[in-house]
Amino acid sequence: MKVTLRVWRQRGPGAPGRLERYEADDVSPEMSFLEMLDVVNEKLIAAGDLPIAFDHDCREGICGSCSLMIDGVAHGPMQGTATCQLHMRSFADGAEIVVEPWRARAFPVIRDLVVDRSALDRIIQAGGYVSVDTGGAPDGNAIPIAKAAVERAMDAAQCIGCGACVAACPNGSASLFTAAKISHLGLLPQGQPERYRRALRMVAQMDAESFGGCSWFGECQEACPKEISIDTITRMNADFIRGGTVARADGSR
Amino acid sequence: MDLRSRVPAGPIEQKWDKHRFEMKLVNPANKRKYTVIVVGTGLAGGSAAATLSELGYNVKCFCFQDSPRRAHSIAAQGGINAAKNYQNDGDSIYRLFYDTVKGGDYRSREANVYRLAQISVNIIDQCVAQGVPFAREYGGLLANRSFGGAQVSRTFYARGQTGQQLLLGAYQALEKEIQRGGVTMYPRTEMLDLVVVNGQARGIVVRDMVTGEISSHAGDAVVLGTGGYGNVFYLSTNAKGSNATAIWRAHRRGAAFANPCYTQIHPTCIPVSGSYQSKLTLMSESLRNDGRVWVPKQQGDPRPPNQIPEAERDYYLERRYPSFGNLVPRDVASRAAKEQCDGGHGVGPGGYGVYLDFAEAIGRLGEATIRERYGNLFEMYERITDEDPYQVPMRIYPAVHYTMGGLWVDYNLMSTIPGLHVIGEANFSDHGANRLGASALMQGLADGYFVLPYTIGDYLATARPAPVTTSQREFAEAEAATRERTARMLAIGGSRTVDSFHRELGQLLWDKCGMARNAAGLREALARIPELREAFWRDVNVPGSHAELNQALEKAGRVADFLELAELMCRDALHREESCGGHFREEHQTPDGEALRDDEHFAYVAAWEYAGEDREAVLHREPLDFEYVHLAQRSYK
Incomplete structure (x- = not known):
């Protein structure tokens, strides 16, 4: 499957940010959402761009590191599931997905999707x-x-x-x-x-x-x-x- | 190299008590004059930092995550062992000690393991007092479950999130001490080197992962609780950030690395689904209490599991090991699964899987009971695979999970560098060649709450480290070397990503130094790893700059260290001409395929000394004496 991403990019805490568009081809429904981002990042690095920064660690829904606002919903569309356990089978082929950091006054953005x-x-x-x-x-x-x-x-x-x-x-x-x-x-x-x-x-x-x-x-x-x-x-x-x-x-x- | 274990004399039951009396104390007023640096905030590091601060030491604590609560101990599922004998089923400190030495295939230090078993009971008390919500029976007392390698029920648990609850207990104790002012916490800060002054560990070089600033911190002792190195395989059950940099940098500064080839392959993980796979997810060993492992008797059987009649299923663990059945230790269960799959009996895509079936348990106990015991694990399985384990058997396959090897430490948990203490998975001490389930949490907390806080006092009172500041030459040199290495990585501008090197290294290690090893394969790996390392330093592409949050740079530093560590693992695996626990050399097995030890030649700890960039590490041996446990061919039949 293929999806189009619009991802919040922001170089640093004080810097202005904006949504950038990326095409993710070769997406498998068995991939986790973060694995899909990994693949996008590998392509960005190969093209000489900076990869998208996001917090993640255990990737099994328990450390609490991952923190993505997906289409305006914290951790995305699946109830009771952290972003790292969200799989691409939850999205339709050809979907456009907006990915933003947590937004709250008490959580300043550090870079891209990483917040404090x-x-x-x-x-x-x-x-x-x-x-x-x-x-x-x-x-x-x-x-x-x-x-x-x-x-x-x-x-x-x-x-x-x-x-x-x-x-x-x-x-x-x-x-x-x-x-x-x-x-x-x-x-x-x-x-x-x-x-x-x-x-x-x-x-x-x-x-x-x-x-x-x-x-x-x-x-x-x-x-x-x-x-x-x-x-x-x-x-x-x-x-x-x-x-x-x-x-x-x-x-x- | 001084490998004296410093195990106290006397009967094993009295060693720790006697040692506690004989160790020197630091008087309360003097403790605050000492600064202890603790790196890592998992069960070991977090509990140590909190306890040292409670005792009055000045503690500086570091973690690479954004909060100390996120250390990978949090992902431990099944439970923590303790010799409470609450079930009245014949458990005792001696039995836990015996099971652990046997489970480790007789390659651990008896005195350390005995102390661990003694302390296990205090850990449960401490955690309950902190408010850890362990599972309870209707009468209000603590519940237990069984785990592999034991015939008693001694595992305490909090649903399938025992590690989380224990870690939050330690984290909360740490936050209490941060609030009190005893601990200064540095999150998002990664240790990149150890600073040794006059032969003593006196500080660390760190990188602020937000600003990229490289700086150093000085102290009177350094404690590493930085976890294991399973991520050297790329795919493992470890968190993505888990890494070996802290212990590897300490090794390069003179700390001996013990038994690097002892890695644990956990039998019950969700199989790999594709080349994009970034990590493997464990399904708790506790599932083997009620789940039955089987494969189709017919090779390549294409039928779905529910259409395979009982008579055509091979419950191979129950068949081969009638007394332990599905609860054999991890190394035994993993190898048996590999044999079945290699023999063409594997299930699922690619044939790399075996069934873990709950149908019989659901029939006997009811779905509600199974849901209460394992509900969150079943949900996790379904989220990942899109299959409902209440309806169809789970598919599982072994995956890298834990590393028994680590920095060598003596009975006081001090490495070969005076002042450098190593606790939890980062050291090698208690699990021999194979760790039993629910023993990692026990060891991490034993080290952090109850061992290190005593032994570090003895070190400080005896060594009386002289005042030190980061303006000394050794700090400046270590900082400069770190800056130079970072700049070198960023300047390469090659054609391959860090992950591509990491994947290639991981596949090589899994093939040649994984569940089964042989001399030819290890020699091949020893030839290929230096080539891969050379290619990395020539052709890696690390984008961005050092002076910003740069996750590619963080990974690059870790992978560069894995590329060195991997070679030492293969060298250790090649030199150990026997099979023991997780180290299975195909040349050394019994006629029925079990690990065949060679106690005459290999009953020792292999401690490797770093000899320089292009020189082979030097082997030193700490002999293992078994006074209490009778060495025998391990049998779970």
Whole structure:
């Protein structure tokens, strides 16, 4: 099959960018989307042009590196699938495909399709952990945890930190990302001591990184390659509100 | 070359405890005066950086990805072993130790493996405390599953994403320490050289992958947790960015490289579909708990699998290995699949595949149970192949997955360069000639959380490294050499892309130094690799400049190093005139085709010393003594 690509090219952070047109012939339906880009890049290099820069690493949908807006949809047309696991059989022969980077104020473009997502790390730094140092942990079976609670925690913990939720959100909000971590830890007994403090701090950091707020469009859960539910955002909001009360009561804020 | 293992004396159960007491300590007030450089943020590097910072050291941590959370440990699926004996099925530290030494085909250091088994139980406790959502039973206690090479259930898991959850635990601990100020994190920064001052590892040269700036960092010790070198084969289950540059550059600076020919070919991967293939995807070994491996008895049978009656199927693992069946270790399962395909029984395009069939398990347990155990793996398979494994058997074929070889380290995880410590897959230490499933996560976290943080203190307290700054001559020289090499690659302007060289090298290695090797093939590879290297430096085309984000340049540097490493792998494979674990020399096999070791001549670690650009590496030997495990022909029958 053949496809026509219109790809965002931008030399550097401050440089102007524009969509360039490339023809991809000899595309196999069994190829992944990134393998199709690899082939285009090999041709670009052979022709003396610069290859298209894009983030990718594991190519099995778990590292969260890949980050392409395909025809205006984060990670493209297939639900619950990161770009690296999207295959060309999802596209029609002769299709024209527009490929852009994540677009959000908090994710500046570094080059072409590569953006800076370090703001997500800083949200985790603000409290996305259980403050236990190595050593001194009690036996793993010391605290029984209901299977259902662990399963729900795992549903949220699956977040791969790709940022598709931010890219898909009209507000550029990182609510789903932040809520996934707050829910993962908040659903487990280990996460209880810091539960409210965590919610307050992580939400404050999200705001400080100039992500937008949540106004319940729900685009994030549609785009999420791990299909994390916006129910987590309800939990985040509840912990955030309760956190304000708790913090005022014990002066811990 | 000093290859003393520094294994403490005494009974094996007491060695680590005794050693921990005998090691020197750094007092809390002095720890913050020491800077430790940690390269890599996977399970080993991430856990080490976090723990060293918790102890009070000043840590500088580096990764090439845009976030430490993306290190390739994240892709590990099946689980992590620990000798908890929660299942009451006869497990113990000694049994885990024994299984691991046997699984490694008696080519690992007993004392290291015993310590690993001891620490395994602490790892689970630590990870649970961090909030890792391990699978649980209805009563709320931790669940286990079985893995290859063991007859007990000792593998802890979080669905098919165990590596992800363990790595996020370590990553979160690291982020906690970054917030506290103990760790300075440098993402999108790649180590390109090691700096040695007065015989001690004192720093690294790095390239900022966004601006292209080359600079160096000084410290009192350097820790490499940079993973394995499976990508030398081009096609592997490793992430695209996984590379050997950090360990190879350290090797060139004097660190011995141990057992480079020990590579693990994982039996259950999705077969190659075309020449554009960029990587191979693993299907977790845990699938062999319930999936049955088979091929048609008739060669080249064209019928779809559901039309082949039971009597015409060969469940060859169950037939050949009745006691372990589908759960034989990886090396055994991979070779058996290759034999079936070479014998014309392979299935799927090109005949490079065998079936992994869940029909019987679905019938016995119900689809819901199978979905709960393996749902995400089945989905992944369907996304890639467009086939539904609930309806038709999976097609699988072996693929390069892990490298047991790596930089030589002593019991303290220190290389032959004082101050250079190597942890996780990057070192050679614990898996011998074959790693058992669910043991990589165990080793990475054991090294990072519980071994290195002690042993590095002993090094610092004993060696008392003198103050050092990056303005010293050695740093300037290493930086200049790195700049010169980068400029040289960019100036070639040849006709071939980096990937074309990498593919050619990978195919050559897969053919001559892959699942089965022989002397003639290895000699041929040893003749062709230098030619390919020469062609690379003459004819590669690396576009763009150094002073920008340049992914082609990043790849070029890595492939240039693979082109050197590949030669050492073949040399090691040629010298080891025996078969053991993942190293299968066709000349050395038992009458029924199993690996035939030669303990009299090869019960040693081969540690290679770099001798210069155009000179053959020099072989040194660390003898392996087996005091506890009885050396035997491995049998899983």
